[in-house]
Amino acid sequence: MSTTATAPLDRVQTLTPWRMRHELRAAWIVWKRELIRFVRQPARIVTGLVQPILFLFVLGTGLTSLVGETGGLDYRKFIFPGVLAMSVLTTAIFSAVSIVWDREFGFLREMLVAPVGRASLVIGKTLGGTAVATIQGSIMLVLAPFIGVRVTALVVVEVVAASALMAFGLTAFGVFVASRMQKIESFQVIMQFLLMPMLFLSGALFPITGLPTWLSVITKLDPVAYAIDPIRRVFFAAQDLPAVALVRFGGGVEWFGHVLPVGAEVLVLIVFSLVFLVLSIRSFGKTD
């Protein structure tokens, strides 16, 4: 096996309890590093709130005066779940792509040379990004009272859970993208070609039902769409909305003319997450 593709670190080693514990602790410390870095940058947390606030209070207020209310639901209330999800999306992707910085500053090499499996490092990193993005998204809940969105304990629990799943999938996706990137300059590319399209096509800013076919097809390819709909349903369920508003704004992703139930959307997200988690692990195995 001279010059062939890199073999697993040690293909014959068995997963002893000691080794398992070592791998788990490795994943844990990578996860912990993400959180330490997150709380050490309060400025980043605050900056992360600026964009959603602009969307919610500037764009939202402006468009509300243009389109008015439908059945007691103004535009700001409609985009609130989307803006929360946007916060999760941005944080997850940027947290994942910080691997490129780690590569640039050599810290990635320090991790890759350690006697641990790549899977542990990737899982730790992904769960770290998941935690950070979930926290950042959940902070958005404090803005709810300002636009008259009612938040119950159940909403908090469900939103945190949905955000976590969404964050996990998007971080896994981001880690995969980062594993293929060599340079920080590619960051702009990420912004233009990933973040903005994913946001615009997700249904965060307008309902994705009743769109022209070409646009409707593209929205179905956006993983964020499958995450925003469950989050929006959680909010809507707590708002006592009239039927007319639910019909106009409540539609989720449709497949073959049928609206997907939340369970199916969650399943899509889980599959998406796992696929990219596996791809990331494989991708790092090759960067040797």
Add this chain to the structure above:
Amino acid sequence: MKHEQNREPAVEATQLSKRFGDLDAVKGVDLEVGSGEIYAFLGPNGAGKTTTINMLCTLLRPTSGWASVAGHDVVKERRAVRSKIGLVFQDRTLDDQLTAEENLAFHATLYGLSKEDIGDRISSVLSMVGLANRRKDLVGTFSGGMARRLEIARGLMHAPQVLFLDEPTIGLDPQTRARIWEDVRRLREEEGVTIFMTTHYMDEAEYADRIAIIDHGAIVATDTPTALKGRVGLDTVRLATADDTWAVHSLTAAGFEADAGEDGVIVRVPYGEAAVPALIANVGVPVRLVSVHRPTLDDVFMHFTGRKIREEAESNGSAMARRFAAMQRRR
């Protein structure tokens, strides 16, 4: 070598080679480093030092040849090798947003140290490099020299058998470089760790027990600093005289190996200082100035490669080497 013990070699390589495309970066390196030895790879940029280190550290798969580190094959037992080596890279690889302690704990956890051991070990490695009082400080506030010492401490966290230092003092001021060398020699005493390092600073290679001179991907000489100097040969005595031609005549007649150089007569003798009285007595013309030059590692490098090491590092020919080094850093 007082540190060499009667154990298996810490690092061993046979015909180790690496080819990138049509570039032979390392061409059949043979080496053997004893346990507890400080072994230095001396060579210009692009000579194959980092490529060799990367192969020994399992970061790069050899194209051909064989190597073992701490008794494990670098291809077949990568994980075992990795757990027994410490690595200090050429570039800074710390997380500036973590404290010194957090950086060390991160490393130790990846290397499987238990939580209880980590705290104690952090204290001892930090005091070994004189950073005990900076334990809780963010690494972003560290100077280049401190960061480098912290990286050495980190490389030692898991008590490796072999510590690889790739250009450990590059870009540091002379005082800091001396300080790092003190640390390295002390930790060899205290930890008994084998040190495999690369450098292109001539003066630093003298700190090593043994030096391998590497050029164009091949080792051209291996020995102790003293022996290498001995192999380069004789001391040179330079005499500035009133009449150099006459001086050469009379010295040659007296049995010395003398030539007229640009600014004086050059005489090659086994031991320069001792020969000065005899030279003066035999030269036959007034002498204005005498200087004795013993071979340095610069001369050693020159002798074995035909070039000065620093010229090579800066010449155009190293553009390839630099591109190549950048390529490796990205790995």
